[in-house]
Amino acid sequence: MSTTKFTSTSRPISTMLIILATILGCRNHSNVVAEHITWSHYGGSPDQSKFFESPSITKSNVEQMELLWSYPSGDDRFYFFSPIIVDSTMYVLGKNSSLIAINAKTGEELWIHADLPGITRRGINYWESEDKKSKRLLFTLNNSIQAIDAVTGKSVMDFGNNGYVDLREGLDRDPTSITRIQPMMPGVIYENLLILGSAPGEAYFSPPGHVRAYNVVTGKMEWIFHTIPHPGEYGYETWPKDAYKYVGGANVWSEISVDTERGIAFLPIGSPTYDYYGADRLGSNLFANSLVALDAKTGERLWHYQTVHHDLWDYDLSPAPQLLTVDKDGKKVDAVAIATKHGFVFVFDRVTGEPLFPIEEKPFPKSEMPGEESWPTQPITSLPSFTRHEVTKENLNPYFSDSLRQDWLKRLDSAKTGLYVPPSDKYETIMMPGALGGANYGNTAADPRNGMMYIMTQEYASTYRLSKVEPPKNELTENDVDKVKSLYGSSCIACHGSNMEGGAGPSLKNLGHHMYYEEFRNTVINGKGVMPGLVHVDEASLKALFRYIGGDPERRSFRRSNQQAESVDGPVVASGGVTIPPDLKRGAPMQDYPEGVEQPEDQYTTDYGLDWPGLIDPPWSSIVAYDLNEGTIKWRRPIGIDSLYAQGGETKGAPNGTQRKGMVITSTGIVFATAKGGKVYALDAENGDVLWETTLSHETNAQPSMFTLDGKEYLVINATSNFRSDSYDHSKKPGAVAKGYLVYGIPDKK
Template sequence: MFKPRFFFISPSKLICLAILILTIGCQQKETNATRHTTWSHYGGSPDQSKFFESPSITKSNVAQMELLWSYPSGDDRFYFFSPIIVDSTMYVLGKNSSLIAIHAKTGEELWIHTDLPGITRRGINYWESEDKKDKRLLFTLNNSIQAINADTGKSILDFGTEGYVDLREGLDRDPTSITRIQPMMPGVIYDDLLILGSAPGEGYFSPPGHIRAYNVVTGKLEWTFHTIPHPGEYGYDTWPKDAYKYVGGANVWSEISVDPERGIAYLPIGSPTYDYYGADRLGSNLFANSLVAVDARTGERIWHYQTVHHDLWDYDLSPAPQLLTVDKDGKKVDAVAIATKHGFVFVFDRETGEPLFPIEEKPFPKSEMPGEESWPTQPISSLPSFTRHEVTKENLNPYFSDSLRQDWLQRLDSAKSGLYVPPSDKYETIMMPGALGGANYGNTAADPLNGIMYIQTQEYASTYRLNKVEPPKNELTDNDVDRVKNLYNSSCIACHGPNMEGGAGPSLKNIGHHMFYSEFRNTVINGKGVMPGLVHVDEESLKALFKFLGGDPERRSFRFGNQQAEPVYGPVVASGGVTTSPDAQRGAPMQDYPEGVDHPEDRYTTDYGLDWPGLIDPPWSSILAYDLNNGTIKWRRPIGVDSLYVQGDESKGAPNGTQRKGMVITSTGIVFTTAKGGRIYALDADDGSVLWETTLSNETNAQPSMFTLDGKQYLVINATSNFRSDSYDHSKKPGAIAKGYVVYGIPDKK
């Protein structure tokens, strides 16, 4: 039986690696200090630490922070976007899906490239040549990579082929069958490479999540790391024969961290598809759910560690790997640490992959599903977990009504809960944490020189029950219409309202007139924003639901994400990016196994079970400081406000309070963190005490940024989200600021 553990590189490879490190070290002259004085990457710097040298904002003056200026975004479609700042220019996403350059001190618009629907949701990349004559913004747009001149805002037409690179190419599948592959995250720049993950979806037959690196000047594909190995490659025998032809996922959909001095990229790889039933992917499934260190120049694997074998729980490695220097047994060790959805921290030597704290393989329950073979053991870190792992009658939410509590007591009598309980079609499994629990993307940061990792976490269970996938029906009957209405009432009404007029989510009135079926299908199945994907919905029900919302499934789109353009005023320099090939978005997704491939007779699915973010007792969301010098939790405090149960009680945190939030860590010992309810905190890095806090006029769901201009530091927050129905709506208060990007700092003395 193959037992995947950490893997050390051979002595000969160590010698080669040493030579490589010395060579790269000569080429890369950046230091920790210079990397952390700018915010030209999504997480501030290539290491995604969110750490910033901020001498002008200290513990003694941070309480003087004020809102200095804001830039209105125009609407709330860009609530994930994290600005980057280069010199005195800030790049944001705004009105009519426009990429906008503004002056970082005043908010003055410098140029606008409008009409870019489908652009990367969470951020973009910046690159400049050594002589600074070539400055580029690189991003993905409708399954392509494109480049814009950072000074002029105009598309660079000699990038790729006629200005773009088709991301559907080179994935071992018919490119026309791939409807979604571009990542939601921007990737990371290393030297002259853009290293990119993907978001291929989580259904059966999704595309594979291979990691790819492209030349930032030419668009040429420089290397590919197969996350689902091909024949002859390491790890191929941890899958069934030919699995790479039909298994998807095993993708990096979050943050890739790079050590520029060593030239190593650290890949937090996610789950394979299908997430909750793996009878067609028996084995441990490398490199899914693995932290993989690769040569950033070539993509060659250096070492890996798999944190979940044969994942059946959607326990992706979501947050950024954090690169820190720790004191271990009296020695300084450069380490990489990864926090997980299920509440564990794993720490490794950055070069060899050797664990710095013990990890034990422990046995867990066997799956009872037909054809399924859950892995008999799972790796458990010896470091203290930062989440709970079971829902019990004793830890149920004490604020439930008597009737609701009785309902849950009965459900727990017949359900199973506990770490690594396999999903079943015979009983409900209540996983703690669930698909959105623990640490998720954007939820880790670090003080890299002092060995402290900061984690945002939430206690959020998922409830699962597998259902057999039935063959689609050819005709819609009255019963199918009733089923569509039931689908809307069970899965959509809570956010979109009984009359489709909106609430926590947007209005769906006649939405079918304003979007194409391909975009609608991707949104429903894969989710968008705070909306989870409904992977269990069959194709005919999807088409019927689209008709129910006023759409025509036969109306074809040659550019998904298309929206009705509104006039944009200001210094518009270009519009629409590069025009891609007319058939770039055509094709039907892969629907079945390739001919001649052995596969199980039946398929099973479940939804994400996210109906109960406050299922257990509080605190529901927290931030904690993890001291990796000694493997202890230094401090922990609840964050976030407002819930259905405890309005405004900050000692409880908030259900779903840290998902899609972020942090900035300063060199002066301050932790800036966002949380549910539009809350921003400045915490003392030593003990977690609150030094300053404020409440935004609108919710934030993006990574904050920090920059220096004229010797002063500024904090930037994207505040463009709607408050959820269980939060107070601060946008209705007198003096509220319009949705947009808000900049805080210490005002000049008068």
């Protein structure tokens, strides 16, 4: 089965693309430099390469790096936010969910737009007009898109409908049934367009993850790409009839990369719902789990490649597609490379979509679940894998106690493990890597000039066992108390503590008094921050759990609007964003198949099985450098420090677990990388040797940034997370720096 496909239009698009490639050729060095001298996007530039022109920080002087100044964040709710820097202004998320503009040289606050609860926490978008007279920050907030003037900090009221765009509209579903659609990530700016993904959740009947582009000036939706095709569209036949009416997901929840010269947007599309059981979506399921190249101006599909057919393992395409020039068979080829959760790298000609390295469809085990039809083959690239694919008795964690080791030996006797083993209700499946293994969002970077791609990966297994979904109860009983305690003990206690006073996660003590059930339900089902969504929890148990933390499910919520935020000192210029009308409130989510649609007899679910980040022997986390000119792994460097399994010291290559880390690649051949235990490294891009390292006072879970000011380069790190129980708490050391945004550089000579 051929999986690289071009659009079927009346014009000869393939020929046109090849001619375009010949005319443009590969990008010259001056173009590469021009795109990578600022950090106004999440990944630095629209190509999301995390590559930066940094002539003043070199391999010979990087060891002089010091903390120059820091900006305190106020609390720990912003640990995923990645700052962007424009000219001499840095934009951060801080105290009381406020967007804050600060002087990038001194840390002085310029303005504060306070009180934006519900804002996408991983980053924002910046846009400016060609004449630079109009400058905007665009972000999503409570299922809306809003814009703030980047100079004044005030809401742009002529954007959209009185200052907002309703993201629930335009998806061919009842808008009131969409409980969450706003993306986790900030999207990408291309010319006057904001190209946006979504995070609709992973439950049955979640909304579809169609990708949309909005005009940054007017807020008008300019185009939509149906990731779950509608009748008459390419790929519709890869689903059951009318699947687009009830299947959800197939969304871009991570980084969209754009080739700005050619106007091509590259979408890393995720899994369809439900992730682990697909009896209601038989077929290969385009465009789920696909790298899709679109005309960035129109949304027209140019080509695609599906990396997993009929996904049953939550193997989203999570990291940014990397755009780089490779020397292939003596010719310079502009390529796009995508790394996957399950440890593979696929590389294509950026314009034509032709694979640059062979890919073979190989057979894998058949599902035994009723009604399920797993796809008989899956694509395997000839490039070396960067993860292991099996948990065995021989590679179990050597630091396990004897009793724990014996327990796992017994589990392995009855479980199945290996690449593409379908989940089952008859036995446990142990997937390596699992839902959070391999490469995830923010975990890829590249030097676009020389064909080098860098992947941050972790060896993290998931353990699955399907169970039948039972009808929800209409009333709570006394027995539900035991069920809730069991749910809390299995899914919450590790982060929130036995007494609900917190630990790695925040305190839940009397949290129900301070939030509404709607927000609580959304958080538990869809996940938030490092917390994965618990899609298997029924409504009755959710309400019981909410009462368990002091809440009242019947208490109605309301939307605060434009009121002065409390406890925010400084130059507050606005508060609360724009007023969102009551009709934007969420209604009841879709709970069943549309009338007349064929459906399986039962539904099955499983949790994410994330209890064992260090199940196999170390290293658990590494940076892998791929030479895509040769198709080889050039070097591998374990990163991070973990104390959970250490004997007589600390262990390198620590499991990140649900934490997120990032990289910056410099033009001088340095890889800056963050890692577990508050570690920051400067590695030699040629061989992975450590040139400099430091340990932060708090953990970091955001993408680092770089910027240039007055001819000098600076590295910015968001260090606002608590250390987990399996790491040493460096915040207790004398001289620890407060939680906040840290700016490193080479100090001026005195």
